[in-house]
Amino acid sequence: MLRYTLMRLGVFAGCLVAVWGLVYFGVFPAGLGDSNGMWIILLALVISAPISFVALRKERDRASIQVVQKVDRVKANLEANRSQEDEAADSAQGQAQTS
Incomplete structure (x- = not known):
């Protein structure tokens, strides 16, 4: 996931570097007034999203498999804890009825 x-x-x-360079050399228009930095960041986000979606597909699939495995482990642990609690409650209830 970190990768x-x-x-x-x-x-x-x-x-971000590419967009900054293109804005600096006048290929892309600069933002209005003091908004130039925000314009560059937003434009870089818009451009990087589809590139990442296509170029990092395999890595994203690997990361999602890791997340699913971790969620499954947590669910299994929760279910094991629930069953232990149920067994403890049942045995305590059975002992209370026999007393």
Whole structure:
């Protein structure tokens, strides 16, 4: 998961540098007044999203498998805890009825 996040951040950083360069050289229009920095960041986000979606597909699939496995483990642990609690409650209730 960390690997995917770092790769995604790298794609964004590359797009940010590219957009900044294009705005600096006048290929892309600059933002109005003091909004130039925000314009560059937003434009880099818009450009990096589809690039990451296509270029990082395999890594995203690996990360999602890891997340699913972790969720399944947590669910199994919760179910095991529930069954232990149920067994403890049943045995306590059975002992209370025999007393």
